[in-house]
Amino acid sequence: MTHQSPRLYLFPVPLAEGAPADVLPARNLELLKQIRYFAVENLRSARRFLRAVSHDIVIDELSLVELNEHTDPADVAAMLAPMQEGHDMGVISEAGCPAVADPGADLVAVAQRRGYEVVPLVGPSSILMSLMGSGFNGQSFTFLGYLPVEAGRRNAMLREIERDIRRNRRTQIFIETPYRNNRLIDELVRALPGDMLLCVASDITGPRQSIVTAPLSRWAKGGYDYSKIPTIFLLYS
Amino acid sequence: MTHQSPRLYLFPVPLAEGAPADVLPARNLELLKQIRYFAVENLRSARRFLRAVSHDIVIDELSLVELNEHTDPADVAAMLAPMQEGHDMGVISEAGCPAVADPGADLVAVAQRRGYEVVPLVGPSSILMSLMGSGFNGQSFTFLGYLPVEAGRRNAMLREIERDIRRNRRTQIFIETPYRNNRLIDELVRALPGDMLLCVASDITGPRQSIVTAPLSRWAKGGYDYSKIPTIFLLYS
Numbered sequence: 001m002t003h004q005s006p007r008l009y010l011f012p013v014p015l016a017e018g019a020p021a022d023v024l025p026a027r028n029l030e031l032l033k034q035i036r037y038f039a040v041e042n043l044r045s046a047r048r049f050l051r052a053v054s055h056d057i058v059i060d061e062l063s064l065v066e067l068n069e070h071t072d073p074a075d076v077a078a079m080l081a082p083m084q085e086g087h088d089m090g091v092i093s094e095a096g097c098p099a100v101a102d103p104g105a106d107l108v109a110v111a112q113r114r115g116y117e118v119v120p121l122v123g124p125s126s127i128l129m130s131l132m133g134s135g136f137n138g139q140s141f142t143f144l145g146y147l148p149v150e151a152g153r154r155n156a157m158l159r160e161i162e163r164d165i166r167r168n169r170r171t172q173i174f175i176e177t178p179y180r181n182n183r184l185i186d187e188l189v190r191a192l193p194g195d196m197l198l199c200v201a202s203d204i205t206g207p208r209q210s211i212v213t214a215p216l217s218r219w220a221k222g223g224y225d226y227s228k229i230p231t232i233f234l235l236y237s
Numbered sequence: 238m239t240h241q242s243p244r245l246y247l248f249p250v251p252l253a254e255g256a257p258a259d260v261l262p263a264r265n266l267e268l269l270k271q272i273r274y275f276a277v278e279n280l281r282s283a284r285r286f287l288r289a290v291s292h293d294i295v296i297d298e299l300s301l302v303e304l305n306e307h308t309d310p311a312d313v314a315a316m317l318a319p320m321q322e323g324h325d326m327g328v329i330s331e332a333g334c335p336a337v338a339d340p341g342a343d344l345v346a347v348a349q350r351r352g353y354e355v356v357p358l359v360g361p362s363s364i365l366m367s368l369m370g371s372g373f374n375g376q377s378f379t380f381l382g383y384l385p386v387e388a389g390r391r392n393a394m395l396r397e398i399e400r401d402i403r404r405n406r407r408t409q410i411f412i413e414t415p416y417r418n419n420r421l422i423d424e425l426v427r428a429l430p431g432d433m434l435l436c437v438a439s440d441i442t443g444p445r446q447s448i449v450t451a452p453l454s455r456w457a458k459g460g461y462d463y464s465k466i467p468t469i470f471l472l473y474s
Contacts, residue, residue: 010369023359027259100368100375109372112436112450120369122260122361122442131337132247132357135346138337139382142407170379199349204357211357213349 006083008111009035009090010098012123013049015230016206020053023124023205029053031121032090037082039067041093041103049092067091068103076106083116097125101145101175126232127173130201133211134171136236141171147184158191165196165237172235181226184233189220195237200224202231243320245348246272246327247335249360250286252467253443257290260361260442266290268358269327274319276304278330278340286329304328305340313343320353334362338382338412363469364410367438370448371408373473378408384421395428402433402474409472418463421470426457432474437461439468 009031014023021029032053040046043066050057065079083089091098091107097120098104111118127143142164148154161172176184181202188198194217201211208229246268251260258266269290277283280303287294302316320326328335328344334357335341348355364380379401385391398409413421418439425435431454438448445466 021262022264023262025258025260025262097365097369097375099370099372100365102375104369105372105375108370109450112372118370118372118448119446120366120441120448122359122366124359125362125365128334128337128362128365129357129359132334132341133336133345133355135336135342135349135355138334138339138342140380142379143377145376205359209356211355213346 005115005117006086007088007117007119008080008083008108009088010104010108010118010120011090011092012097012121012125013045013093013095015095015124015126015204018205020049025122028121028123033057035088035090036061037063037087037089038065039079039089039091039104039107040064041068041098042066045094046092067107071103073106077110079107080110080114080116083111083114097123100125101127101143124205126201126204126230129204130199130211130232130234131171131173133201134199134234134236135213136171136197136199136234137169138171140169141173144172144174146176147174155191158188161235162192162196165235174233176231176233178226178228178230181229181231182224185219185224185226188233188235189216192216192235193237194220197236199234199236200226200231201234202226202229204230204232242352242354243323244325244354244356245317245320245345246325247341247345247355247357248327248329249334249358249362250282250330250332252332252361252363252441255442255444257286262359265358265360270294272325272327273298274300274324274326275302276316276326276328276341276344277301278305278335279303282331283329304344308340310343314347316344317347317351317353320348320351334360337362338364338380361442363438363441363467366441367436367448367469367471368408368410370438371436371471371473372450373408373434373436373471374406375408377406378410381409381411383413384411392428395425398472399429399433402472411470413468413470415463415465415467418466418468419461422456422461422463425470425472426453429453429472430474431457434473436471436473437463437468438471439463439466441467441469
């Protein structure tokens with residue numbers, strides 16, 4: 001496709017194994033077949049995704065460049081070269097939505113500076129879906145990414161989380177390295193009031209999906225194991 | 238469908254006119270055909286949505302109860318009665334994702350307390366899609382809902398927004414009553430530094446979709462009109 005004003009399409013990718021059509025609208029799959037230039041978080045997983053989308057896509061005829069945490073920021077702007085020639089481009093992350101808790105925002109920022117049209121597409125987001133399923137306030141919320149690792153700063157952050165919930169009624173959302181999930185719950189149980197509500201949302205859209213909201217006093221009793229499962233945490237009271 | 242443990246499905250709804258399949262995965266459309274009990278934000282728009290999903294859905298055979306800002310909180314729990322009898326239920330908002338900047342969270346909270354399985358589905362969210370398209374930080378962000386209307390509190394909030402961007406590198410997302418969109422941009426231009434970046438995302442997924450990021454100094458020059466168009470605002474620097 002060649003327009004007067006080329007477009008940068010942001011393609012979400014499934015979070016779990018399974019048919020792309022279960023979590024992506026048909027329009028995304030149609031658009032994917034029409035684009036030849038992609039910036040992708042990981043070459044191997046992007047090729048696997050494109051093969052799952054349609055056998056009509058001839059991967060070898062596509063131009064894929066890698067864009068991730070190893071990319072030199074100085075190289076990002078040059079990735080948009082095909083758009084200067086009038087071609088549409090697509091961004092594909094490893095899982096979930098490009099540019100949200102994932103690389104891609106830098107590339108979008110360059111596209112915005114150059115006045116290109118940016119077109120985000122619908123797809124699965126563990127942040128949004130866990131918030132929907134938590135029962136917590138969806139009128140006001142904060143996504144914090146990872147909590148700080150260093151003990152002092154981590155504790156200060158937990159105090160700030162507690163204050164922001166009480167003062168602003170704002171849902172707090174954060175993630176953890178999967179092998180530390182159980183330890184994080186244990187830590188929240190010890191650091192925060194027992195009547196505060198914790199929602200643990202794991203394997204979103206996957207076969208073992210589970211979204212459980214309960215007071216920290218109930219999490220204190222154990223009986224869970226989220227070790228190594230992609231999980232997102234939400235606090236509210 | 239009747240399970241041992243009934244499910245509460247959260248069905249996103251298109252944000253703009255057009256075919257549901259453009260913004261909703263095929264799985265959502267299949268599930269909608271199998272559910273008979275719904276809590277909906279607005280009866281008329283829910284019926285219109287279900288008709289657009291499939292002619293196979295016989296609306297008159299469904300049980301729809303209204304759940305919105307006029308609902309007495311004391312009546313929310315009773316809406317889950319079909320689940321007590323083992324039936325799955327669905328939640329449908331007027332546009333976008335149930336329970337996120339939309340009613341539904343109270344009902345989900347009751348379902349969580351009763352231990353029912355809650356299943357959020359994929360769909361369009363102007364919050365998430367505008368964040369993707371803005372080029373701003375997607376590793377840390379806050380959705381504030383509407384800014385306060387009263388001048389003093391509104392000004393204090395703008396100061397807090399400025400501080401949170403500088404200190405925590407956190408993208409700030411908020412909405413405005415559509416007829417006041419232009420006035421809000423004018424206000425941001427006057428209250429915040431000219432080099433701060435404002436993204437204005439309007440008519441997301443609609444025919445006039447536009448997502449534009451520029452410094453406030455450029456917004457100061459005018460040349461826009463978002464009056465009465467559903468629009469979302471993002472700040473970052």
